[in-house]
Amino acid sequence: MDDHSALGEWLAATAKGDAKAFARLYDHCAPHLYPQLLRMLRRQDWAEEALQDCFLRIWQKAESYTAARGAPMAWIASVARYRALDLLRSKRPEDEMPEYEEAVEPLWADTGEDPLRRAEEGQGITRLHGCLDRLQQEQRRSVLLAYYEGYTHQELTAAMKAPLGTVKSWVRRGLAQLRECLDGGTAAVTPQ
């Protein structure tokens, strides 16, 4: 069965309260989302909590999904990612963190594994690769660390060894250029 249309159908049925369709949606998506959550959260219990939150959110908000939101899996994946971000922020709150002068080493910065290398080894990045290549190295690294590791600006200051203002501008400019490039279609490759 075509994943895309099956997911769309299950989502639509879920919006109407069809628990069976919801179970299928879970059955299909959870094994994709769970490893992404594990990578971001690094702890099984947190990844499970985020996955659970994610599906409760989907159950409640499935009716807000429309085809205009794009591919169902991308929507579901972003729900999962937001739950993971919420969880990260609640476990390591940023609000009260000092400005960059006293920036602390992020808890997850030193894992002995380079998230960028891991990312490049995958194929998912091909779609954006051309556009990412056009970014300055620091912009690129900041955006990817924020995406894959869920780093906040504060955590980026430590990872990038740069002041907060600089990091913020790397992220903002990086995103802006990425978007411009993708919208221009210069390097965008239609998946599949």
Added chain:
Amino acid sequence: MKLQNPQLRRAVAGEYALGTLAGRARRRFDRLLRNDEALQHEVAIWEQQLAGLQVPSPRIRPRPQVWVQIARAIAPTPYAIAPAPAPTATTPPSAAPAPAASTIRSTTVVGAPPAANQSRFWRNWAGLATAAVLALVVALVARAPQTVTPPPVAQQASPSYVALLQMPNSTMHWTVNVAPKEGRITLAANGEAPPLDGKSLELWWLGANGKPVAIGLLPTHGNGTMPMPAGASGTPKLAVSVEPAGGSPTGQPTGPVVIVADVVESA
């Protein structure tokens, strides 16, 4: 944060989708987002673009507990063990003395059909618990990691089946193995026993005609083996009801049905 400048709107939406917009700023943005469709659209575009960064990784199935929690949370009527409905006039005044847990009840089907409200309760649960537990069981049964197909329906000559019976609002669960060829049902109880208030949990076989056949009392700890009940055939569903101590006095479920589970064929 007014966010009227289109470029700024796009930029902040991007940081929201990326996640670097955090803390109070993120909460403010969340509030703005609620009533600003154009901004929602902006975020949706970013989400789609950034989703391209998802690196395909080997699928990993989360532990079945995750789904159990979800299924519990969405259950329309969270079940709590309550005293069973007051016995009606037709119920024998006192049930036979309680056989020990996991004692076999070979009661054949006799007695009145369940009351109307109870069968409605049953149907309601069947819809949800079936889906939930089926997916759960599917998650338990070893499957090739790269093939995710809709939950299979057990159907064959005389296969054996497995099911996971999960007590709502409780960690209590039973893994059940049904081996019709060997004429035997084995089960293992795990988790914390729910407060039963002197009641017993009874396991039922729902055959093709949907008519419950008593299998036996469910132990709340340890393992148990029960013979296949007389009159059991077809691909069953399993159900659990709360009964007076010692089991249903009528041979049919008299208390609330707390679990209805499909079985899946085991390898």
